[in-house]
Amino acid sequence: MDRYLATLNKLQDVFTAAKVSAKEIDIPQIVVLGSQSTGKSSVLENIAKQNFLPRGMGIVTRRPLVLQIIQEPDKKVINGKRYDTWVQFLHEKNKVFTNMVEVQKEIIDDTNKTCGVNKGISDDPIHLKLHSTKIPSLTLVDLPGLTKIPVGDQPKDIDSQIERLVRSYVEKENSIILAVSAGNVDIANSDSLKLAREVDPTGSRTIAVITKCDLMENNDESAAVLSGVSVDVKLGLIGVINRNNKQLEENTPIEKILSIEEDYFLRNFPGIADRMGTEYLTSQLCDILIRHLKKCLPMLTDKISQQQARHREILKEVGEEPTDPNHGMIMLLSNFTDNLCKSMDGTYTYSKMKPIPNPKVNTLKTAVRKGEQEADQDVDVQMVPQTTTAGAELFNVFETECTHNLSQIPPDKNLKNLKEVIKSTSGVQPALFIPDTVFNTLIKSQLDLFDYPSEHAVTKSHQCISEAVEMIAERTIGRYPKLQREVVNISKDFLSKQSRDAKEFLAEYLEVEKSYINTNHPDFIERYKVAAALFAEPEGDEVKQKTKATTAADFFYIEPEIKESALDKLFTKYTRGEDASSEDRANKEAELMEKLLIHYFCIVRAQIVDMIPKIVMKYFVRKLSTQLNSTLIKELYTEEKITELVQESDRVSKKRKASSHMMKVLLEAEKLASGIAMGNKRIKTSS
Numbered sequence: 055m056d057r058y059l060a061t062l063n064k065l066q067d068v069f070t071a072a073k074v075s076a077k078e079i080d081i082p083q084i085v086v087l088g089s090q091s092t093g094k095s096s097v098l099e100n101i102a103k104q105n106f107l108p109r110g111m112g113i114v115t116r117r118p119l120v121l122q123i124i125q126e127p128d129k130k131v132i133n134g135k136r137y138d139t140w141v142q143f144l145h146e147k148n149k150v151f152t153n154m155v156e157v158q159k160e161i162i163d164d165t166n167k168t169c170g171v172n173k174g175i176s177d178d179p180i181h182l183k184l185h186s187t188k189i190p191s192l193t194l195v196d197l198p199g200l201t202k203i204p205v206g207d208q209p210k211d212i213d214s215q216i217e218r219l220v221r222s223y224v225e226k227e228n229s230i231i232l233a234v235s236a237g238n239v240d241i242a243n244s245d246s247l248k249l250a251r252e253v254d255p256t257g258s259r260t261i262a263v264i265t266k267c268d269l270m271e272n273n274d275e276s277a278a279v280l281s282g283v284s285v286d287v288k289l290g291l292i293g294v295i296n297r298n299n300k301q302l303e304e305n306t307p308i309e310k311i312l313s314i315e316e317d318y319f320l321r322n323f324p325g326i327a328d329r330m331g332t333e334y335l336t337s338q339l340c341d342i343l344i345r346h347l348k349k350c351l352p353m354l355t356d357k358i359s360q361q362q363a364r365h366r367e368i369l370k371e372v373g374e375e376p377t378d379p380n381h382g383m384i385m386l387l388s389n390f391t392d393n394l395c396k397s398m399d400g401t402y403t404y405s406k407m408k409p410i411p412n413p414k415v416n417t418l419k420t421a422v423r424k425g426e427q428e429a430d431q432d433v434d435v436q437m438v439p440q441t442t443t444a445g446a447e448l449f450n451v452f453e454t455e456c457t458h459n460l461s462q463i464p465p466d467k468n469l470k471n472l473k474e475v476i477k478s479t480s481g482v483q484p485a486l487f488i489p490d491t492v493f494n495t496l497i498k499s500q501l502d503l504f505d506y507p508s509e510h511a512v513t514k515s516h517q518c519i520s521e522a523v524e525m526i527a528e529r530t531i532g533r534y535p536k537l538q539r540e541v542v543n544i545s546k547d548f549l550s551k552q553s554r555d556a557k558e559f560l561a562e563y564l565e566v567e568k569s570y571i572n573t574n575h576p577d578f579i580e581r582y583k584v585a586a587a588l589f590a591e592p593e594g595d596e597v598k599q600k601t602k603a604t605t606a607a608d609f610f611y612i613e614p615e616i617k618e619s620a621l622d623k624l625f626t627k628y629t630r631g632e633d634a635s636s637e638d639r640a641n642k643e644a645e646l647m648e649k650l651l652i653h654y655f656c657i658v659r660a661q662i663v664d665m666i667p668k669i670v671m672k673y674f675v676r677k678l679s680t681q682l683n684s685t686l687i688k689e690l691y692t693e694e695k696i697t698e699l700v701q702e703s704d705r706v707s708k709k710r711k712a713s714s715h716m717m718k719v720l721l722e723a724e725k726l727a728s729g730i731a732m733g734n735k736r737i738k739t740s741s
């Protein structure tokens with residue numbers, strides 16, 4: 055037996071036994087494609103030299119039949135009798151069939167069991183190994199025939215169901231398509247060749263087989279068809295003759311049919327007879343399959359490596375089989391807390407579903423911007439998994455909840471009718487410049503505006519860390535669902551306590567800010583003077599020129615290089631109100647007061663924005679790294695809990711088992727594939 059075909063058979067065995075679907079590893083195979091009753095099963099029987107396939111009316115082949123012909127060196131002895139040929143089914147591994155009528159019956163029974171009696175079809179293949187001392191090894195897949203009309207109680211869409219199934223086989227790059235057409239039908243109308251051309255436009259993996267050549271007219275047209283000129287397939291066209299209906303009924307031996315076939319071609323088409331017939335077809339198929347296997351080898355090895363990498367990843371994820379639960383528990387808990395801390399530092403990643411904008415919606419938005427069309431304002435987003443770390447998520451919270459949200463608070467929110475407020479709260483004695491009591495009262499109510507958003511920023515940080523706890527627990531101890539639940543609960547309790555402490559500290563800090571308004575703050579004093587200078591016209595113009603400020607706002611916010619003395623002069627002039635009416639002065643006072651309040655508000659806001667991340671780091675992140683592990687051990691490391699919690703879920707142990715099994719299969723496949731690859735190389739070097 056050719057070692058390539060032997061290896062291919064072994065690969066097929068390895069993958070079939072492991073129930074590896076063709077989707078995962080697309081191994082080279084010959085698939086038989088044709089309309090119903092064109093003679094597909096008959097071709098297979100002639101190649102196998104055995105009548106072992108069911109026959110009848112309607113759709114006989116209702117599920118893919120993977121026929122592995124295995125050439126055996128010796129006959130098999132069963133119950134003292136020696137057999138040339140014997141059959142085994144994958145679904146009935148221990149039974150050996152020597153009677154072909156029983157094989158037919160087994161195929162019918164198993165098909166009925168899978169698809170129902172005379173009903174639909176199924177894509178679940180039936181695997182059959184035909185061992186024989188007389189025929190070369192070859193693997194072929196018989197497929198249901200393409201049809202257009204449902205019969206009996208078959209579903210109305212049986213035609214499209216069959217086409218879908220057939221396509222799933224012929225579309226595969228590694229499939230050789232054996233496209234069967236009946237010789238008594240115009241080849242231009244052959245459905246099999248049409249579909250083959252569609253999925254293999256260059257014809258590089260299609261071989262055409264013309265059955266029922268005995269029913270062809272003996273004329274030039276038939277000779278032209280059989281010579282292959284009218285069909286563009288690279289692997290050739292071969293005519294065959296199978297048993298007709300009568301011969302089927304009379305059970306004419308295949309050997310006789312093969313000799314009838316040989317005579318027929320020699321007599322009717324002598325010029326091409328040596329390229330016609332079942333024997334020639336069989337030898338061609340073997341050659342094609344070997345050539346094809348050599349060609350597909352790199353792709354096959356790649357696929358095997360990819361699958362290995364996938365299963366290696368799964369095995370890494372599910373971890374080793376648990377051994378000592380005591381040791382296991384300590385390891386698991388420290389693994390969890392270590393990874394949590396690493397994730398805070400940005401060195402341990404996990405995956406999180408995040409929204410990304412739908413590109414279609416973006417196009418619409420662009421269109422709206424251009425005023426071209428109305429668009430649905432609902433923003434359509436797509437959730438996709440993205441790799442992240444707890445540190446990155448927390449930083450994001452700081453950015454949005456602290457920096458952004460706090461800067462969104464309007465600094466003049468409560469500063470309405472300032473002129474009236476100043477008037478009503480000032481004492482009888484007019485203040486030198488602005489009344490401190492008014493300033494203090496107003497700024498305190500302004501500072502209250504920070505209470506909610508600051509607390510909210512801590513809440514959001516808490517939520518963000520809780521989420522990281524869940525994700526990392528799932529990744530590191532997900533295979534022990536009970537332990538995972540407990541760890542998450544304890545960690546969350548721990549975080550809630552930290553959150554309470556953090557909020558308490560924050561509230562205290564905000565109180566501290568409100569309890570003393572430091573108008574001596576260096577930043578504040580400087581601005582105060584400059585702001586005052588702004589209102590002292592016309593000298594103010596000079597100041598403005600020096601500072602290059604064009605608007606009052608610019609002026610207020612820049613640090614001008616102005617001599618203290620000039621400022622003092624202006625400031626004194628303004629506050630004494632030498633050249634201002636009392637109304638004018640009140641307006642200016644209110645305006646100045648507003649600017650100062652806003653400025654003080656901004657100074658405190660910057661301090662809070664700076665403070666919140668520090669609070670979060672101290673109360674959550676540092677506490678987690680120093681205390682969470684010991685808290686978990688204290689709560690969970692008891693004898694009863696260890697036995698109860700360090701129990702792997704069924705799902706995980708099944709996953710590990712399946713992947714380790716697959717790894718074995720893939721290693722074996724890799725060995726087989728590299729074995730033929732080495733052979734390939736040797737042949738190339740020596741030639």
Ligand SMILES: Nc1nc2c(ncn2[C@@H]2O[C@H](COP(=O)(O)OP(=O)(O)OP(=O)(O)O)[C@@H](O)[C@H]2O)c(=O)[nH]1
Nearest residue numbers: 090091092093094095096114115199266296298299
């Ligand atoms: N005269 C003649 N009849 C043939 C030949 N090949 C097949 N037949 C007949 O055509 C009919 C259908 O043959 P099958 O081999 O069952 O066809 P199939 O394509 O496998 O059919 P389905 O699996 O139902 O799609 C049978 O009655 C065969 O006897 C042939 O070369 N010559």
